[in-house]
Amino acid sequence: MSTPEQQISEAIQGAIADNEVILFMKGTPEAPRCGFSARSVAALEALGAPFAAVDVLPDPRIRQELSALSNWPTIPQLFVHGDLVGGCDIITEMYESGELAQSLGVDTPDEATEPAAAEPGAAPLTIENRLT
Amino acid sequence: MPTTDDLKQRIETSIPGARADVVDLNGGGDHFRATVTAPAFAGLSRIEQHRRVYAVFGPDIGGPIHALSLVTRSEA
Numbered sequence: 001m002s003t004p005e006q007q008i009s010e011a012i013q014g015a016i017a018d019n020e021v022i023l024f025m026k027g028t029p030e031a032p033r034c035g036f037s038a039r040s041v042a043a044l045e046a047l048g049a050p051f052a053a054v055d056v057l058p059d060p061r062i063r064q065e066l067s068a069l070s071n072w073p074t075i076p077q078l079f080v081h082g083d084l085v086g087g088c089d090i091i092t093e094m095y096e097s098g099e100l101a102q103s104l105g106v107d108t109p110d111e112a113t114e115p116a117a118a119e120p121g122a123a124p125l126t127i128e129n130r131l132t
Numbered sequence: 133m134p135t136t137d138d139l140k141q142r143i144e145t146s147i148p149g150a151r152a153d154v155v156d157l158n159g160g161g162d163h164f165r166a167t168v169t170a171p172a173f174a175g176l177s178r179i180e181q182h183r184r185v186y187a188v189f190g191p192d193i194g195g196p197i198h199a200l201s202l203v204t205r206s207e208a
């Protein structure tokens with residue numbers, strides 16, 4: 001039988017595998033609970049890139065298991081195609097340099113002409129906690 | 133409570149040749165920004181460079197140091 005921590009870890013790995021772009025954050029895209037998470041959401045929304053989001057606050061074990069998997073100590077964490085892109089600083093730097101748009105496969109805001117690039121973000125994904 | 137000098141010293145001691153400029157973002161001693169220049173970063177991805185700095189502080193990140201915002205470079 002797997003431990004609760006293993007189950008959370010597996011749920012996180014599944015979420016990363018199932019979503020091309022996924023942001024682990026404090027709060028939700030609509031109501032971020034931390035300035036760094038808010039700034040990361042703003043960068044993704046400015047690019048019109050659809051993304052899934054996971055709120056790590058409901059259970060401290062989500063953050064603990066995520067950091068163990070990603071070898072990254074802080075929140076937010078952005079994954080694209082299964083790979084960790086980075087936290088808020090890297091997201092912001094890459095947004096400003098255009099690298100973020102490139103890695104997400106969308107146009108930069110100034111060049112955005114395709115309406116498809118402005119699709120709303122996917123509904124926030126929550127990791128269901130069946131442990132309590 | 134950690135100070136900007138503590139953080140600067142720990143980074144510069146742990147990463148060979150590193151030079152760090154650390155500011156306290158809100159004066160509260162728990163949100164910092166560090167700009168770190170180290171030849172040891174050459175050839176590392178941005179992620180690896182940031183991991184290297186986070187590794188200096190281990191569990192203090194998320195503990196006494198609530199947030200450490202980073203800018204890393206391999207040369208000045």
